[in-house]
Amino acid sequence: xxxxxxxxxxxxxxxxxxxxxxxxxxxxxxxxxxxxxxxxxxxxxxxxxxxxxxxxxxxxxxxxxxxxxxxxxxxxxxxxxxxxxxxxxxxxxxxxxxxxxxxxxxxxxxxxxxxxxxxxxxxxxxxxxxxxxxx
Amino acid sequence: xxxxxxxxxxxxxxxxxxxxxxxxxxxxxxxxxxxxxxxxxxxxxxxxxxxxxxxxxxxxxxxxxxxxxxxxxxxxxxxxxxxxxxxxxxx
Numbered sequence: 001x002x003x004x005x006x007x008x009x010x011x012x013x014x015x016x017x018x019x020x021x022x023x024x025x026x027x028x029x030x031x032x033x034x035x036x037x038x039x040x041x042x043x044x045x046x047x048x049x050x051x052x053x054x055x056x057x058x059x060x061x062x063x064x065x066x067x068x069x070x071x072x073x074x075x076x077x078x079x080x081x082x083x084x085x086x087x088x089x090x091x092x093x094x095x096x097x098x099x100x101x102x103x104x105x106x107x108x109x110x111x112x113x114x115x116x117x118x119x120x121x122x123x124x125x126x127x128x129x130x131x132x133x134x135x
Numbered sequence: 136x137x138x139x140x141x142x143x144x145x146x147x148x149x150x151x152x153x154x155x156x157x158x159x160x161x162x163x164x165x166x167x168x169x170x171x172x173x174x175x176x177x178x179x180x181x182x183x184x185x186x187x188x189x190x191x192x193x194x195x196x197x198x199x200x201x202x203x204x205x206x207x208x209x210x211x212x213x214x215x216x217x218x219x220x221x222x223x224x225x226x
Contacts, residue, residue, distance in 0.1 A: 027223075032144070047224070055223040057193040057200045064220060073144065077223050091226030097191060098145040098221055 002028070002076070002102050002117050003131045004037040013113050015042045016080035016106040025053040025079040027060065028104065029067035035102060035128075038072050045079075052091070053079045076102030076117075083109055086116040088125050096120035102128070136161055138211050140170055141218040143192075149176030158217070163194060164207030166217055181219065193220050 008028075016024045025045050030038040043059035055077065064074050081089070086107035088096075096103060099121040107114045119126045140158045142150060150156050150173075158173065160166035164186075171178050183189050187207070194201045195218040201209045211217065 023226075025223075052226050053224060057195075057202075057220070057222070058198075060193065060220050060223060061195055061198070061200075061218060064218070079225060089226045095191070095225050097223060098143070100144055 001129045001131060002035045002037055002104070003133055004028075004040075006132055006134065008037050008040050009115060009130075009132055012040055012078050012104065013106055013115060016078075016108060016113065019045065019080060020108055021050050021082055022048055023050060023053040023080050023082060025055050025077065027055065027063045027074050028076045028078060028102065029063065029070075029072040029074050032073050032075050032100065035075065037075070039067065039070070040078070041066070050082050075100075076104060078104035078106060078115075080106045080108055085109065086114045088118055088120060093120055093123055093125060104130075136211070136213055138166055138213070139216050140166065141216060143220050145221060146174075146177055146180065146219065149174045149180075161210060162207065163196065163201050163209045163211060163217065166211060167194070167207070191222050193222050194218070195220070 026042045028037045028040045030036045041063035044056035045053045046056050047054040067074050086105035103118045105116050117128050117130045137157050140156050158166045158169040160169050167181050196215055
């Protein structure tokens with residue numbers, strides 16, 4: 001499960017819309033035990049592609065340091081799919097670096113964006129709830 | 136010479152859960168070889184079988200990605216912090 005504020009969810013979707021027609025990406029930080037997202041980081045997509053993303057390594061380092069300094073961890077990544085559903089692609093599964101991470105997908109295929117979250121463990125995709133909480 | 140190496144969550148189980156460990160070396164290549172000697176579970180996750188940097192990790196000396204420096208030949212100084220992060224990508 002991930003738990004996020006409305007402003008976090010809106011910010012992630014807004015960043016994804018801003019990256020269109022390319023895929024957009026970023027990182028989420030929070031408490032690894034609870035899945036509560038405390039902050040999110042937009043990152044550049046160095047692949048600059050409508051079909052691929054690659055988190056800018058410098059942006060990743062800065063996000064990691066900021067999260068650590070605030071007492072959090074990077075607990076996952078989000079990225080957009082511009083023409084396909086909010087479901088991990090075979091490339092996403094093959095390159096998923098960390099079984100403890102949350103993989104958040106935002107689909108921009110339809111008029112209304114959709115956001116879903118998954119764990120990817122040993123090549124298996126497991127959807128998890130996204131709980132939006134206030135306060 | 137000893138430097139501090141910050142580990143990503145995915146490698147910490149191989150180092151008894153530690154976030155930061157010490158490793159020896161004058162270059163990034165030596166530091167990573169020393170790390171894998173100390174924590175053999177990381178073998179194949181940081182360096183490939185032929186000794187090059189694994190494409191699924193990014194390694195930094197302080198603020199700089201070693202791929203834009205001298206890669207594994209990048210020199211490290213006492214007090215430098217080496218960070219390892221996963222290369223995050225997909226489709």
